[in-house]
Amino acid sequence: MRKESSAWTDPPALPSGAVPAEHRAEVAERGSFALASCSCGWFAPARRSRDKARRDAREHLDQPD
Numbered sequence: 001m002r003k004e005s006s007a008w009t010d011p012p013a014l015p016s017g018a019v020p021a022e023h024r025a026e027v028a029e030r031g032s033f034a035l036a037s038c039s040c041g042w043f044a045p046a047r048r049s050r051d052k053a054r055r056d057a058r059e060h061l062d063q064p065d
């Protein structure tokens with residue numbers, strides 16, 4: 001029995017405003033510093049505040065270039 005697979009080949013569309021899969025930013029802690037980095041290769045300078053690192057990540061996701 002052959003399966004009808006065409007409906008399953010495409011991933012679901014992202015809702016508008018969603019971050020593309022290529023950009024997955026995360027905040028890593030290194031000692032007393034925190035730094036944001038992204039799956040696209042981008043990274044922010046180390047911050048002494050995790051909030052600032054998170055803001056770096058957020059800004060990158062808003063404006064990846």
Ligand SMILES: [Zn+2]
Nearest residue numbers: 023038040042
């Ligand atoms: Zn990115």
